[in-house]
Amino acid sequence: MAQNAGLGWLLDDLTKRVEHIRHALVLSNDGLVTGASSDLERADAEHLAAVSSALHSLAKGSGRHFGAGGVRQTMVEFDGAVLFVTAAGDGSCLCVLTTAEADIGQVAYEMTLLVNRVGEHLGVEIRQGGGPAPIGVDTVRTPSD
Numbered sequence: 001m002a003q004n005a006g007l008g009w010l011l012d013d014l015t016k017r018v019e020h021i022r023h024a025l026v027l028s029n030d031g032l033v034t035g036a037s038s039d040l041e042r043a044d045a046e047h048l049a050a051v052s053s054a055l056h057s058l059a060k061g062s063g064r065h066f067g068a069g070g071v072r073q074t075m076v077e078f079d080g081a082v083l084f085v086t087a088a089g090d091g092s093c094l095c096v097l098t099t100a101e102a103d104i105g106q107v108a109y110e111m112t113l114l115v116n117r118v119g120e121h122l123g124v125e126i127r128q129g130g131g132p133a134p135i136g137v138d139t140v141r142t143p144s145d
Helices: 005-017 042-065 104-122
Strands: 021-028 033-036 073-077 081-089 092-099
Touching: 005 021, 005 033, 005 104, 021 042, 033 042, 042 073, 042 081, 042 092, 073 104, 081 104, 092 104
Parallel strands: none
Antiparallel strands: 021 033, 021 092, 073 081, 081 092
């Protein structure tokens, strides 16, 4: 996992400072982990990044479709947790997973503060090429594929 070592202490600070935050990570818009809090196992970080990337992408698409503008934050409430995803810099997102007891306003505020303070350092360069195009984007799948 290509992580920015400088992000770890920021994310650890966030998880320790704000009550009920379980995990925090920074990811590229395409779902790669670029930094994670130290208590988050690699497999869990990668899963959380993939889910967060998908949610953020769906929200952006909905915003475009309905002329609602850019996405500030996506939030999913589970029975026992809350997942927050917010844009964090060019090509990246900040993801936070909390317990259900978290003060969602406080968590959103702390995430916004972090992004406003260091957002320019959270961005990632857009990767060029390197893999197949997604299905339906300049490709045609045949039964033999």
